[in-house]
Amino acid sequence: MEKLLVHPAYFGSIHQFSAISQTQKLIFENEDNYQKQTYRTRQYIYGANGKLLLNIPIKHNKQKKTHQKYRDVRIENSFLWQLNHWRSLEAAYRTSPFFEFYEDEIKPLYEKRFSFLLDFNLTCFETISACLQLDKDFSKTEEYQTPEEVDQQVTDYRNLIDAKKEVEFQQEKYTQVFEEKFGFIKNLSVLDLLFNEGPNSLNYLEQQSL
Numbered sequence: 001m002e003k004l005l006v007h008p009a010y011f012g013s014i015h016q017f018s019a020i021s022q023t024q025k026l027i028f029e030n031e032d033n034y035q036k037q038t039y040r041t042r043q044y045i046y047g048a049n050g051k052l053l054l055n056i057p058i059k060h061n062k063q064k065k066t067h068q069k070y071r072d073v074r075i076e077n078s079f080l081w082q083l084n085h086w087r088s089l090e091a092a093y094r095t096s097p098f099f100e101f102y103e104d105e106i107k108p109l110y111e112k113r114f115s116f117l118l119d120f121n122l123t124c125f126e127t128i129s130a131c132l133q134l135d136k137d138f139s140k141t142e143e144y145q146t147p148e149e150v151d152q153q154v155t156d157y158r159n160l161i162d163a164k165k166e167v168e169f170q171q172e173k174y175t176q177v178f179e180e181k182f183g184f185i186k187n188l189s190v191l192d193l194l195f196n197e198g199p200n201s202l203n204y205l206e207q208q209s210l
Contacts, residue, residue, distance in 0.1 A: 001210075003027060003154040005141070007070075007161035008121040009039040010056060010189075011128055015169045016160045017190045018208035021134060028122075029158055030140035033067040038161045040070065040117065043189035047092045050182045054085045054189075058117060073117045086110040089191065096177050098198035102131050106191070131194055132202045170209050 004023035006016055016039075020026055034040065041056040057076040061068040075081075086107065093099040105127055114120035129136060150156045160167060171186045174197050193201050 001155045003151075004157060005029060005150060005154050006157050007032065007038075007040065008118060008125060009161060010041060010043045010054075010121055011124050012043075012190050013039060013160065013187050014171065014190055014193055014205070014208075015167065015187050016157070017128075017132075017134075017193075018169075018171075018205045019155075019157050019160070019210055020136060021132075021202060021205040022208075022210065023136075023155070026136050026138040027154065028138050028140050029144075030071060030118075031142065031144040032070050032158075034070045034073045035161075037164050039163050040073075040121065040161060042163055043191070044163075045089065045092050045189050046176050046178055046182075046185055046192050047088065048178060048181075050178075051185055051188070052088060052092065054088055055081075056085075056117065056120075057081055071116065071118045074115055075117055075120065077113055077115075082110040082113075093177065093191075093195040096195040099195045101198060102194060105131050128190055128194065132190075132205075133199075134202055172204070172208065174204060 001019070001023040003025045004019055005027045006020065007029045009016060041058060043054050045052050045054060057079045059074040059076050089106070109120075109124060109127060114123070147156050159165070166187065169187055173184045174193065176184060176192065176196055193204065197204055
């Protein structure tokens with residue numbers, strides 16, 4: 001793909017990162033309205049009891065009749081969500097092959113307070129890109145375009161942000177920590193791939209069929 005348009009996510013799914021790894025130019029949607037139940041605020045990891053949701057709490061829009069821009073959404077930091085998410089990641093991946101290798105890069109994201117969801121998600125992208133050794137500069141949209149309005153040279157994968165409508169994705173298996181208990185779970189957070197595959201993660205992403 002020459003150009004790819006996606007939403008910044010809470011780390012992002014393996015499907016999304018497979019697409020990002022295979023594009024020449026990455027464009028982040030910066031002008032959209034916020035929507036609930038998407039990967040903007042959630043990621044799924046593989047815990048001891050199977051698929052586990054980690055969800056970022058946000059401050060609710062007091063003007064419910066008006067749409068709120070994604071970039072204006074604030075994180076509700078009165079909850080100890082960062083501590084809880086980090087403890088969940090530790091419990092899920094402490095025994096994975098590469099958790100300790102990347103721990104010092106990932107943990108600071110759960111120690112620094114962020115006011116805006118978009119800022120946090122972009123920092124997550126930059127952090128995970130460094131861990132993956134994914135050298136991918138990005139630009140941001142300056143106006144919102146419907147799928148019909150998007151330039152034909154741009155592959156529009158903004159639909160991958162929807163956590164409730166999974167797009168079909170033929171994903172190759174890799175070894176997961178609790179696979180013997182629940183089998184292989186596909187299209188989890190890119191963190192699941194990183195902690196299990198380590199330096200091989202980028203090669204894996206580049207080999208997936210989109």
